[in-house]
Amino acid sequence: MTEPGGWTPDENTVKHANLTRFMAWLSETGRGDFADYQQLWQKSIDDIAWFWDAVWRYFDIRASTPADTVLASREMPGAQWFPGATLNYAVEAFRHETDRHPALVVAGEDGATEWSWSRLRSETAAFANYLRRLGVKPGDRVVGYLPNVGEAVAAFLGAAAVGATWAVCNPDLAVDGVVARLGQLEPTVLVASDGTVYAGKRHDRSKELAEIRAKLPTLKATVLVPRLGTQPPDDVVPWSTVLELDAPLEITPVPFDHPLWVLFSSGTTGTPKGIVHGHGGVVLEHLKYLSLHADLNPGERFMWFSTTSWMMWNLLVSGLLVGATVVCYDGSPTYPKTDSLWKIVADNKVNLFGAGAGYFLGCAKEQSKPGANYPLDALRCVGSTGSPLPAAGFRWIQEGVGRQLPVMSMSGGTDVVTAFIGGCPLVPIVAGELNVICLGADVQAWTDENTPVVGEAGELVLTQPMPSMPVFFWNDPDGSRYRKAYFDKYPGVWCHGDWITITERNSVVVHGRSDATLNRMGVRMGSAEIYNSVETLPEIKDCLVVGVEQEDGGYWMPLFVHLADDAKLDDALRDKIVTAIRNGASPRHVPDDIIDVPGIPRTMTGKRLEIPIKRILLGAKPEDVVSRSAVDQPDLLPVFTEHART
CATH class of the missing domain: 3.40.50.980 (Rossmann fold)
Known part of the structure; x- marks a missing residue:
């Protein structure tokens, strides 16, 4: 029996899945026979050129000129995919044009x-x-x-x-x-x-x-x-x-x-980096993910709650590549009440609905019952991303909807405008886990000894290239910023900055970011943008902000402030700080708590200790996360242990 929050595909789901048709096509065309998803995934990373050539041919990419080869160079960064090919994303977007169903449903609070x-x-x-x-x-x-x-x-x-x-x-x-x-x-x-x-x-x-x-x-x-x-x-x-x-x-x-487009990093260390993706890589990757993993079909209605600044908007628009009807929503997800987004899903007969994990957890805290309030008969799958969704979140979604439908959590990033780890209609789901590593993604969990591990936490790395990796960073002529972003820790191996555990079942548990990016409701922002807003206030000498993932799936974002000598952290100053962040950075990144501290410790080169402080707030001892000799004011570190949430 499937545990609450989990899901097991029935015979009909497996029979009609797009991935089943893809595997049948591989067999019919002599490309191989695969007994299950894991066998296919293994082949997809054992021979990445074979796999991406199969994706190209299966989806019949309409190139104006053919490629000279599939993969001319597999070096990271700088892999050369399908050199010589010419194509355009817009061609693929309109190839499913029909009068049988709309291309878009554009929804808002006003209709x-x-x-x-x-x-x-x-x-x-x-x-x-x-x-x-x-x-x-x-x-x-x-x-x-x-x-x-x-x-x-x-x-x-x-x-x-x-x-x-x-x-x-x-x-x-x-x-x-x-x-x-x-x-x-x-x-x-x-x-x-x-x-x-x-x-x-x-x-x-x-x-x-x-x-x-x-x-x-x-x-x-x-x-x-x-x-x-x-x-x-x-x-x-x-x-x-x-x-x-x-x-x-x-x-x-x-x-x-x-x-094709430029997406932007969160700006953790200053100006947001412009991450450039190419036409071909996006087309192949989004066709693969949306069709084979999300099992999205022509005519189905696909909605992911997102602003245009989040990479999920780009993935949402790519629903057009498979002929789906894309449901755009411009408005608050919680107005006039927390479960209002589910009404949009019901009113527009959405089949596949996704949102940030924070939204689902907010609904769970209020014990919402959208399935009782709105007709959700059309809904067959719920997706989650932006931050880890705990097992309780999986369970609430099924309880809230009123039936045991699949909850497919996914994890990837702006960097590749897709997921490395996600869902699959052929594989059972265990609550709190992402059920598969995606096809063509050679994901491993590495320890600090550069050793792949199973059953314990490690850094999410990719040891082979994917077509949707950035073509380059904007204003980075020698590629140094690109290399520093992903390849400094393990040269030639992509290090993503997530902590994950790969289970014996080949599912994945994502523990959160291993860097200092702030990730609120699935919208990432760098701490530098908070600092730029707050430090303009005369009452603030220095500050530090971190995002801390909680065991219950929550996300705590405190702002520590070192006040000017004559300043007092009263309600008036708190309001002033909140207004500065709301207007200067983002209303979505207003801190949960503003805490007065006697100083902000930094490295000897002047950098804030964001990652060590985050680990201290998660319960680690200061001496285990940072050397006193590397800190300008090491006696300040115990101050932060007083605010640890374990």
Whole structure:
């Protein structure tokens, strides 16, 4: 009998799974016979060129010119996949166009609208035509300041069709955060919304947009999407004007590794890094994950609650690659009550629904029963990511929905815009565990001795390349920032910064980040952005923020502050700190507690001891996590043991 929170596929699920069809195709075409998922996964890492060639051929990638070979070089970083091939993400996105079901459902707190495939094609084509008239060429950057609305999808696809490189920030990000990200790309065109509707309120972003435009001097044009219906300035082009440039959709073929989009790191050590992904790698990886792992089918409705700043938005849009209907939601997940997001799922008959683990845990704390409140008959699978989902979270989802459906947790990152570890419809799920390592991902858990281990925690590493690894980092001509990000600890081996345990069943338990990235509700942010906001206050001498994963699946984010001599941490100063973070960094990263300490210990080179302090807060002894000789004020370390949560 399957334990609560777990799941075992029945015969019908296995028979009709996309992965079963893929394995049958491998057999029929003489590529091999595989008794189960584990055998197929082993082959996929024993011969990665074989596997990715099979993915290319099975999904019949519509390349304009063929590849010379599958893998010209397997060196990391710098693996060369499918050299010579030319293709375009937009071609694959529209190949499933049909009038039998919509391409998008665009939902918000103020209602929902269906976008037909023909509408999506028309608006994509018009925007691509507009870009070409402006002189936008392959490689130019087109950026967005947009919520999760249909125009964001059309603008992205239009940019991709031209061969331009796309990047986007959600409007809840502070102006300085937007400029720190988009400004480094020197963009040619900005597509922006006039605001958002969130938590029952209309949030006008006209002032912020004007500031952003003033700080992006390379812009040739700004296009305004009327989320609130405000009157655009005279020097801004309304989206409706763009749509008047009706034309057939023209798609420019580009090389396999041509930059498709730039996603941004959390900015832990300063300016967020621009992580560049190529057309071909994204197409192959997202087809593999969404079809073979998530078991997503044409016509099914796919929704993942995400802002446009999170990589899950990119994966959500890629539901188009398999012909699914993508359900976009722009609004609060908890307005007017905590389980309101489930109403969106029910109203739009979503089949596969995902969100950050924090959202599900919030519902669990309130003992919500969405299955009793809303008709969730269409829902067949729930996905979770962003942070580890404990076994209790798996159990609550099934209890809340009212039946034992699969809960597929996944773990990967912005770095590869996918999951290394995730779900599989052929393999049982144990609550609290990710049931498989993904196909083509040579994931191991390594100890500090560079030794792979099973049954104990280690660093998540990949010993072989994947096609969706970054093509390069923006403004990193010699590749040094790229190498430092992933290959400093183990040269030639990708070290991701997660602590994991691979079980004897080949499932995986993710324990959380091994670095200092803040990960709130699945949205990652670097501590530097918090510091930049707080340290402008005259009352603050120094500060330190960490995110601490709790045993119950919660996430505690304290901010330690060292006050100026005449300052007092009263309610007024707490409010001032919160406002500074909310306006200068992100409202999602307001700390849970603000704690007065007599000082902030640093290394001898001036770096905050974020990782050692995090481990102390998890119960470790100071002498076990950092050498006193490496700390400028080692006598401060015991102060943090007083706040440990074990």
